[in-house]
Each structure stands twice: as C-alpha cells, then as structure tokens.
Amino acid sequence: MDETEFPALIRELYDLVARLENMFPGRHFTPDGHLVGSIGEAFASYYYGVKLHRASFEGHDGTVGERLVEVKATQGTKVALSSEPQHLLVLKLFKDGSFEEVYNGPGAQVWARCNPPQAANKSNRKRGQYHVSLSVLKTMMATVDKTLALKVVHPLPTMSERSV
Secondary structure, three states: OOOOOOHHHHHHHHHHHHHHHHHHHOOOOOOOOHHHHHHHHHHHHHOOOOOOOOOOOOOOEEEEOOOOEEEEEEEEEEEEEEEOOOEEEEEEEEEOEEEEEEEEEEEEHHHHHHHHHHHHHHHHHHOOOOEEEEEHHHHHHHOOHHHHHOOOOOOOOHHHHOOO
16 A cells, blocks of 8 residues: 555545535535445554454454454544444544544443433434443543554554644
8 A cells, every 4th residue: 555645545535525515505525424434444454554354344343463453433423332342443533634543442341331322312323333422432541551552553643733
C-alpha cells in the first residue's frame, strides 16, 4: 500500500462530501453505515496493523497476532456492540479524513458497561445491539493498561493537524 495514497483518498472522500453539502445547503451527505465501518477497518489495518478478515466476518473484524479485534467507527456519539469482543478499537471519524482513537483495549470491560436497547427505541435499533457512548469509552480508556492496547504502526493524526 502506498503510505501517502490511503490518507489522501480518505481526505478526498470527505472533501467531496463537503462540496456536495455546499452545493445543496441543508442536505447532508454524511458517509455512514457500511462506509464508515469500512473506513474504520481500513484505518485499523493501516495505522494499527490489524489483519482484516473477509467482509461481514461474524464476531471480529480482524486479528493482531493471536488477538481478535473488533473495530467500531463512528461520526456520532456512541457505538453499538452485538457481542463481547476480545479486543475493541473505537475510532471517531472527522470530516477532514482524520480520526481520534477513543478506546483501544479489552472488550470485556466495555461489554459489561453496554446499555441494553430500551423498549421504546427498539424500532430504531437492530435487535440485540447494545450501545455505549464515546464519553464512557474515553473514561474507560484512561484505566486501560497501555501494554494491552494495539500498537501503532503508522503515526496517528494529532488534534492540531485537524481543521475541524
């Protein structure tokens, strides 16, 4: 993989979204769903060395060594889990094509904190998904033993590099 092409393509994708939103004020062209998930998995592969499983592999998105890794990416304020991951990597994506690592650690402690779907909101959620907010994940990350976190293989973008 060309080390400069991948980040440039992600920035280009978000630049195209911004151009469309400028052309059609009030309309949102926010990448979401599978696209955001795939971008997160690609970031995990590139920046953390996660060896990805085939698309839609049940349970985990890839491996680092013997460790199974679930990757969650969002542009919002929460992520959803449908089962307990061995290791969880949560990334918040930004419109400039960068991201923030929100959580990078054991999945068991996050699974224990997930909120079950509320009865009134079941129509808005897939059955069996449990949500956890990014603010809770950030608090939990502060307690993760750093030796358990996935190691970075390419330098991560810093807050000062973002134009958000």
